[in-house]
Amino acid sequence: MGIMLVTGPGGAGRTTLAAATALSEARAGRRVLLVSEEETTVSDGNLRFLRPRPGSDFRREFLDLQARSSAALDFLGAAPFEEAELTELPGSRPFALLRALRDAAAGDHDLAVVDLPPLPEALALLALPGQLRRYLRRLLPPERQAARALRPMLAQLAGVPMPAQWLYGTAARWEDELAAVQAVIEDPSTTVRLVLEPGPAAARALRDARLGLAVQRLSLDAVVANRILPAGSGDPWLAGLAADQHEHLAELRTAAVALHELPHLGRAPRGAEDLVRLAPARTGDPVPVPEWAVEDRREQDGVLVWHIPLPGAVKEELSLVRRGDELLLTVGAFRRGVPLPGALRRCTVTGAGLVDGDLRVRFTPDPGLWPRTP
Known part of the structure; x- marks a missing residue:
């Protein structure tokens, strides 16, 4: 089972391309899961959908943490929250998407296409599991858990609750979940596809993508140059736009990655047939990650x-x-x-x-x- 992560600058068409790729692969006979926060009306017998649920995920995790720390909260006189009181906080969406990515890897499909956020957020998202695991190991070293047997005695001597087993238990559970997500991201069968609209910022976006992924020991599988205007138009205005775009497209062609060029439809995609027209060709085997x-x-x-x-x-x-x-x-x-x-x-x-x-x-x-x- 493979996972394709799709990202790109905001407005470049990454969500459309993710849906187009998923539908095309499903029509080719593969069992496909599309993971996206955006709703879509496309359908196929081989295509299933998974939408991250940041609100429900946040409420579940918050209530679980509250239950595990109930003794300390009672000592402080805190009033616990009910589920109906909780609203999603900023920062919940990345964790919901990572959880959806982990769930997608555990499914019984042939391919999972994951619509990631715009490029800067996507690079930060892919780095997040490793960063958090590093913080957990520094702040709650696993080797110090052996001292937990002394906490009941220390609590009696001090007269206040000491850090309880729930703290290390929660940290261990987070470590397991983060390790599972990081393993999915770094798996050789996971590929990253970058969607760009050729223009002045495209080359910089490609450089940032390759460099940001390289720092995380990942590689870029393919680049999709989206909304290519036709050359040779008799309209001077359109011909000027196309010439400028094709100049930037030539710059992208020099990059050492597979490049797929998709035409501009002249309008927003309408329905499944337009999406299939926009689906890039398969890239073949995943690009090997350069070895450190x-x-x-x-x-x-x-x-x-x-x-x-x-x-x-x-x-x-x-x-x-x-x-x-x-x-x-x-x-x-x-x-x-x-x-x-x-x-x-x-x-x-x-x-x-x-x-x-x-x-x-x-x-x-x-x-x-x-x-x-x-």
Whole structure:
């Protein structure tokens, strides 16, 4: 079972293209699930729909957390909420969509097409599970759970409730759910498709998409150039728009990703037949994710080199900080704390360079930590 994540700048037609792809695949005989917050009227016997429910998800999670922490809340004299009082808070939608993504991966269909938010929100969404798991591990380290046996005695001595088992239990449950979603996102069968309308901002959007995905160790499967105007029109106004668009389209064609070019219908899509006309062709096998490889150059230069592929990165936007066993990587608007491979944890960072989108971080073995050879 495969998952196709569809995103793009706002207004580029990503929701329409997600629906078109899902319908086309269903008509080809595949069992397809379309995950989208937008309602659609298209139908096919092989096509099913899943809409994220942020309101109901928020109420369920809030009431569960309230029930688990009832002892502490009672001690503080808090008045619990009833379900009818709860309204969705900002920030609920990303979690509802991640939960829908996890549920989609567990289904019995051949393909799940997921309509993601516009590009900046989509990149933040895909990074969210890993970020939250990192925060949980730092704030509630699993190895400290062994101390929970002492909490009842400490509570009696202090006269106030101590952090209860529900805290670590809740953290463990969140860890499991986030790990499941992250596994879906990083699975080799999960692909990312970017929808663009050729124009002045298209090249920058493509660069941001490739770079943002690369920081998360993901890759872009294909680009869809949407609403292509016909060339050679006798109308000077339309001919000028088409010429400008085709100039930007030529720039997209130089990118090292599969490019699908879809015509402008001259109107908004109407019904299933228009959607099928807009469905991009299949891309074949998923694009392999570039490997973050460690090159052993101890015999030549006395160092190990960690190669991190960052297509489109520029030196001025790049920052690296070693913190413990992590490398804090910042590239423009994107940041990630990356665990170091085991061998590099026994080394010190001695330099870095960026060569044609390949970040090369040099590590020198620490004599006090590196295994001695007989």
